[in-house]
Amino acid sequence: MAANTHFPVAIVGGGPTGLTLANLLGVYGVETLLIERNAATVHAPRAVSIDDESLRTMQAVGLAEEVMSQTVTGYGSHYYSAKGRCFAKVQPTEEPFGFPRRNAFRQPILERQLREALDRFEHVTEAYRHELTSFEQASDGVLLNVRDPWGGAIQFSCDYLIACDGASSPARKALGVAMSGSTFRERWLILDLENSPSPSPHTKVYSDPKRPCIALPGPENTRRYEFMLHDYESDEEMLAPNMVAHLMQTHEAAPQSRLVRKTVYTFHARLAEQWSKDRVFLAGDAAHLTPPFAGQGMNSGLRDANNLGWKLAAVTQGRLGPKLLASYEPERRDHAWAMIEFALNMGKVIAPKSVLKAWAIENAFRVLSLFPKARDYIAQMKFKPPPRFAKGFLVPDGADERTTLVGRLFPQPRIGGVMLDDLLGKGFSLVVRSARPDVVMAQVTGEPWSKLKARAVVMPLDAGGPRLAAYTDHVFLLRPDRYVAACIKVDELEQGAAKIAALVAGTY
Numbered sequence: 001m002a003a004n005t006h007f008p009v010a011i012v013g014g015g016p017t018g019l020t021l022a023n024l025l026g027v028y029g030v031e032t033l034l035i036e037r038n039a040a041t042v043h044a045p046r047a048v049s050i051d052d053e054s055l056r057t058m059q060a061v062g063l064a065e066e067v068m069s070q071t072v073t074g075y076g077s078h079y080y081s082a083k084g085r086c087f088a089k090v091q092p093t094e095e096p097f098g099f100p101r102r103n104a105f106r107q108p109i110l111e112r113q114l115r116e117a118l119d120r121f122e123h124v125t126e127a128y129r130h131e132l133t134s135f136e137q138a139s140d141g142v143l144l145n146v147r148d149p150w151g152g153a154i155q156f157s158c159d160y161l162i163a164c165d166g167a168s169s170p171a172r173k174a175l176g177v178a179m180s181g182s183t184f185r186e187r188w189l190i191l192d193l194e195n196s197p198s199p200s201p202h203t204k205v206y207s208d209p210k211r212p213c214i215a216l217p218g219p220e221n222t223r224r225y226e227f228m229l230h231d232y233e234s235d236e237e238m239l240a241p242n243m244v245a246h247l248m249q250t251h252e253a254a255p256q257s258r259l260v261r262k263t264v265y266t267f268h269a270r271l272a273e274q275w276s277k278d279r280v281f282l283a284g285d286a287a288h289l290t291p292p293f294a295g296q297g298m299n300s301g302l303r304d305a306n307n308l309g310w311k312l313a314a315v316t317q318g319r320l321g322p323k324l325l326a327s328y329e330p331e332r333r334d335h336a337w338a339m340i341e342f343a344l345n346m347g348k349v350i351a352p353k354s355v356l357k358a359w360a361i362e363n364a365f366r367v368l369s370l371f372p373k374a375r376d377y378i379a380q381m382k383f384k385p386p387p388r389f390a391k392g393f394l395v396p397d398g399a400d401e402r403t404t405l406v407g408r409l410f411p412q413p414r415i416g417g418v419m420l421d422d423l424l425g426k427g428f429s430l431v432v433r434s435a436r437p438d439v440v441m442a443q444v445t446g447e448p449w450s451k452l453k454a455r456a457v458v459m460p461l462d463a464g465g466p467r468l469a470a471y472t473d474h475v476f477l478l479r480p481d482r483y484v485a486a487c488i489k490v491d492e493l494e495q496g497a498a499k500i501a502a503l504v505a506g507t508y
């Protein structure tokens with residue numbers, strides 16, 4: 001444990017959200033305390049699907065290759081009717097952000113990788129087997145009361161406390177913040193298997209109203225089954241060995257499969273009514289709960305960490321003012337809710353409520369598949385809410401909300417074989433797209449660029465795909481989380497610089 005008792009940032013909760021945030025703060029050089037009551041990572045069956053945005057965040061903390069070494073990348077999902085007919089295939093092949101869009105992983109392994117990676121940072125202190133029992137806020141900081149592994153009481157203080165303490169978040173309750181949203185509540189039986197080879201690497205969705213089921217092959221012959229339970233079925237009867245064996249057998253589990261975990265989870269669809277109070281911020285499951293149909297619960301938490309990490313660094317290191325942190329909730333809230341709604345809509349396809357509805361859904365997909373554009377829309381997963389926000393730390397460019405690149409995650413092409421982010425470094429950056437890049441580069445010196453320590457990089461005009469094709473003679477200001485803060489025409493650089501200077505001044 002640390003000799004230090006004051007930290008600019010303290011994180012409570014060493015799940016994927018807290019561990020990712022701790023790694024980001026480690027990369028940014030922020031002294032951080034991570035408090036986790038358990039001794040190590042979770043072993044309960046949890047997330048099995050990691051998306052391209054999260055892999056990009058792993059790249060930001062230098063772990064993309066390691067995480068990918070334990071991940072089956074680029075798997076799709078195939079939807080089957082009760083009669084066994086495949087009626088839809090989601091199998092994205094495009095990689096706009098530099099990574100495959102759907103990937104199979106194991107949460108305990110990712111947590112171990114993230115935890116071990118913290119050893120790289122002397123300025124990140126890990127307090128495992130320590131529990132945050134209460135906290136008190138003052139105008140200049142937060143006092144933390146912590147129980148150590150031997151039952152003793154210790155105190156720390158921090159400038160900001162980030163509560164990544166999960167669905168039942170004691171910190172959220174202590175703040176008196178309620179969860180609200182949809183009345184959705186469903187119980188699902190979760191089975192994890194080992195030694196369970198699957199004939200296909202893709203997820204198989206049994207859209208059977210009698211027994212909706214998702215079978216997800218994972219790395220190293222693992223397999224996850226998720227079965228919806230009906231209200232009239234009790235947990236006990238569904239967890240009984242005979243029932244579990246029957247479900248595995250009727251859903252094509254390889255005969256040699258070894259059951260390693262079984263549990264019943266109740267899923268909700270809710271958001272915290274407020275994501276921060278003064279110096280305490282909620283992130284991950286503490287701020288939002290989503291059903292598992294879109295595989296987005298953890299991915300949403302990693303987006304929170306990515307959004308908060310650079311802001312906490314900029315504020316605690318004095319580069320930007322503390323009001324910057326007020327942009328966290330407006331930037332993240334709508335997107336987190338869009339992901340929850342997305343999951344609820346996928347749930348309607350995965351678990352139709354009647355035979356008639358199942359028939360209607362199956363036929364709707366069949367008709368859509370006759371049209372190449374619609375087929376591509378489904379196969380490439382273009383229905384997934386794009387990573388973007390409409391308000392926050394950005395300068396609107398006046399373009400339509402649907403077309404503007406401001407507030408969106410910037411594409412990640414390779415430039416000369418190198419991934420864009422690896423060229424950009426860890427701070428703000430200026431991506432210059434111009435036929436006369438030298439002239440533009442000479443103009444992006446001085447304020448406000450030097451205040452932001454923005455690294456200028458020239459992007460060839462043929463890089464970045466169709467989305468960027470229209471942006472010749474433009475400069476993009478990217479934030480450290482790779483979202484576009486501003487998109488400025490080259491011949492309006494002076495006015496653009498003034499707007500950015502005003503944005504920076506607004507954080508104080």
Ligand SMILES: Cc1cc2nc3c(=O)[nH]c(=O)nc-3n(C[C@H](O)[C@H](O)[C@H](O)COP(=O)(O)OP(=O)(O)OC[C@H]3O[C@@H](n4cnc5c(N)ncnc54)[C@H](O)[C@@H]3O)c2cc1C
Nearest residue numbers: 013015016017037047048049132166284285295297298299
């Ligand atoms: C069956 C299932 C399948 C899922 N599938 C997916 C999927 O495919 N993809 C996906 O993205 N998501 C999925 N999820 C969701 C995902 O697992 C969660 O969203 C994710 O674990 C949330 O991470 P977190 O770090 O916010 O919280 P948690 O993982 O819950 O971590 C919170 C941590 O805080 C600690 N803590 C709490 N209070 C204190 C305290 N007072 N002091 C110290 N420590 C404390 C806890 O011990 C815990 O370690 C699934 C979930 C389930 C249950």
